Amino acid sequence: MIFTTSLLFSGLPIFALTLIVWIGHACFKYHQYERMRVQFGCSPFKHYPSWDRILGLDYVYDMVKAIKENRFLEFQKETYSASGAKVWRANFLGNRMIYSSESENMKAVSTSHGDCFAVEPIRVGNGAITPFPGRGVSSSDGAKWQASRDLVKPYFDRAGYSNLQRLSQHVDRLLDKIPKDGSVIDMQPLFQRWFLDTSTDFLFGETVNSLDKPENQWPFRDMIAVMAGLRLRLQLSSFLFLHRDPEWLAACKRIHVFLDTYIEKAYKQLEDEKNGMQATYASGEARNDFLWTIARQVPDKLELRTQLTAVWIPSNETTSILMSNTLFALARHPEVVQKLRKEILKYGDKLLTFEGLRSIDYLRWIINESHRLYPVSLQTVRACVKNTSLPTGGGTHGKAPIFCAKGDIVHCNRYLMHRDPDFWGSDAEIFRPERWAEVRPLWNFVPFGGGPRICPAHVMVDTECSYTIFRILQNFKAIEPRDDEPYTAVMRVGPSNKNGCKLSFVPA
Numbered sequence: 443m444i445f446t447t448s449l450l451f452s453g454l455p456i457f458a459l460t461l462i463v464w465i466g467h468a469c470f471k472y473h474q475y476e477r478m479r480v481q482f483g484c485s486p487f488k489h490y491p492s493w494d495r496i497l498g499l500d501y502v503y504d505m506v507k508a509i510k511e512n513r514f515l516e517f518q519k520e521t522y523s524a525s526g527a528k529v530w531r532a533n534f535l536g537n538r539m540i541y542s543s544e545s546e547n548m549k550a551v552s553t554s555h556g557d558c559f560a561v562e563p564i565r566v567g568n569g570a571i572t573p574f575p576g577r578g579v580s581s582s583d584g585a586k587w588q589a590s591r592d593l594v595k596p597y598f599d600r601a602g603y604s605n606l607q608r609l610s611q612h613v614d615r616l617l618d619k620i621p622k623d624g625s626v627i628d629m630q631p632l633f634q635r636w637f638l639d640t641s642t643d644f645l646f647g648e649t650v651n652s653l654d655k656p657e658n659q660w661p662f663r664d665m666i667a668v669m670a671g672l673r674l675r676l677q678l679s680s681f682l683f684l685h686r687d688p689e690w691l692a693a694c695k696r697i698h699v700f701l702d703t704y705i706e707k708a709y710k711q712l713e714d715e716k717n718g719m720q721a722t723y724a725s726g727e728a729r730n731d732f733l734w735t736i737a738r739q740v741p742d743k744l745e746l747r748t749q750l751t752a753v754w755i756p757s758n759e760t761t762s763i764l765m766s767n768t769l770f771a772l773a774r775h776p777e778v779v780q781k782l783r784k785e786i787l788k789y790g791d792k793l794l795t796f797e798g799l800r801s802i803d804y805l806r807w808i809i810n811e812s813h814r815l816y817p818v819s820l821q822t823v824r825a826c827v828k829n830t831s832l833p834t835g836g837g838t839h840g841k842a843p844i845f846c847a848k849g850d851i852v853h854c855n856r857y858l859m860h861r862d863p864d865f866w867g868s869d870a871e872i873f874r875p876e877r878w879a880e881v882r883p884l885w886n887f888v889p890f891g892g893g894p895r896i897c898p899a900h901v902m903v904d905t906e907c908s909y910t911i912f913r914i915l916q917n918f919k920a921i922e923p924r925d926d927e928p929y930t931a932v933m934r935v936g937p938s939n940k941n942g943c944k945l946s947f948v949p950a
């Protein structure tokens with residue numbers, strides 16, 4: 443007892459000294475921050491009303507709780523209304539986080555102020571996605587990013603317009619799996635298998651055909667583990683070193699082995715090509731998949747695997763979720779289905795082409811409306827790498843420029859922007875494709891981001907989605923919802939519906 447008390451007393455001065463130094467340091471940093479803010483001509487802006495302003499533990503706790511309870515989207519809404527602003531900041535484990543649902547800030551981060559922001563510090567710098575993808579197009583900045591972007595761009599520019607022929611066989615298989623007797627089917631897992639099949643076909647030149655052979659779904663299950671791990675790792679940010687996850691590493695390893703099989707085959711075919719043997723698919727058609735397009739420019743196997751994963755990772759849980767959400771909404775709006783079916787029947791049996799699909803306005807409105815209400819990617823997140831300002835969010839009216847310091851992490855929230863009644867009107871929460879007849883939202887609607895880092899797959903995604911919806915409604919005249927649950931987002935890397943998409947179909 444005497445021992446501990448004396449220890450306590452002898453420890454006290456050191457504790458007090460540490461505290462004083464620490465408080466002094468915090469004051470100094472605050473002072474510097476304020477000085478820079480004024481220098482940049484910026485106004486103060488709101489702080490999230492948390493009681494722990496040092497580590498933000500109450501905020502962290504609330505966020506983790508919301509994710510666990512599948513209330514992350516509601517949490518986003520609540521935090522914005524709690525701070526009473528469209529732009530605010532919070533302390534998250536010692537990092538200053540800026541949250542914005544203003545389109546002007548989204549635009550600045552993505553375009554004009556782009557060089558003040560980076561993704562590497564949040565995706566690679568802290569080890570969040572190493573040992574997974576290394577530095578490819580979605581995880582690098584500067585010259586490395588530009589080189590990777592140049593490497594992958596030509597494929598996507600072409601694929602958006604030209605893959606319908608190959609897409610059709612996957613959609614045929616999907617249509618086969620939809621019951622014709624009206625029995626209930628959950629479309630979400632079916633779309634996931636469909637997407638795994640199309641994306642392995644387009645990216646690696648060979649489909650895993652999981653629609654016919656569900657046991658081939660394992661990369662999909664490993665990817666779920668990888669993505670779920672990733673989300674946690676991204677959230678943990680600077681505390682990542684505390685987190686060890688052998689399961690996650692094992693899933694990463696299996697995915698690597700999976701990719702290496704394709705890579706080795708591509709290298710082998712490149713060798714054969716030198717000897718005059720053209721690389722073809724089983725059908726006899728010349729190879730033109732993503733891997734094949736980039737393999738000849740990337741002779742290093744590790745680098746090639748990195749470039750592949752950096753494209754494969756952001757593709758995960760995207761197109762499939764977009765399609766599932768679209769059908770979820772369609773099933774609940776029979777009048778929209780009937781109107782769309784009229785357009786589809788009007789198109790008739792003509793060969794379905796990219797231009798043909800683009801000519802059906804109502805189909806495009808529906809897909810935009812689905813992107814708007816259920817954005818597959820919730821936010822654009824960037825680390826600030828150079829002191830700068832953002833155009834709006836400060837001052838008494840929340841419209842003055844705000845200061846963004848090096849090290850701050852900016853979150854531009856798409857979900858709230860897409861449902862902002864100030865822009866979309868009082869029916870912002872309602873699925874109403876007709877609104878696209880008038881509205882021209884520019885930066886208020888950015889499902890794929892914008893500027894130089896816009897999703898390179900955006901044309902391909904919308905083509906695949908319109909094609910598939912077209913084919914489904916060509917074959918079925920009505921879609922009925924078969925569960926009463928509301929859309930409940932569960933978070934992996936993006937949100938997907940916890941209850942899936944249970945429907946029944948009426949054949950045409």
Ligand code: HEM
Nearest residue numbers: 579580753756757760761764818819890891892895897899
């Ligand atoms: C519904 C489908 C999809 C949506 C909504 C979507 C959305 C996005 C968004 C918002 C970004 C970030 C843009 C930014 O940081 O400003 C992005 C980046 C990216 N997406 Fe997609 N995406 C989808 C599907 C895909 C698919 C299928 C692929 C690949 C096959 C893909 C590949 C990429 C890549 C490689 C990047 C990184 C680009 C860069 O940093 O330069 N995406 N996507």
Ligand SMILES: *[C@@H]1O[C@H](CO)[C@@H](O)[C@H](O)[C@H]1NC(C)=O
Nearest residue numbers: 471474475476478829847848
């Ligand atoms: C950036 O702003 C911080 C204040 O947050 C300041 O301490 C630092 O000196 C500034 N850096 C530059 C290069 O001006």
Ligand SMILES: *[C@@H]1O[C@H](CO)[C@@H](O)[C@H](O)[C@H]1NC(C)=O
Nearest residue numbers: 803806807810878887888889
């Ligand atoms: C759908 O949204 C995109 C932006 O992603 C826009 O360019 C396009 O005009 C919209 N389509 C229609 C038919 O309004």
Ligand SMILES: *[C@H]1O[C@H](CO)[C@@H](O)[C@H](O)[C@H]1NC(C)=O
Nearest residue numbers: 634638641662665666669758
């Ligand atoms: C990726 O993993 C997700 C689960 O998060 C799964 O739904 C999807 O099929 C996978 N897709 C690809 C192309 O790997």
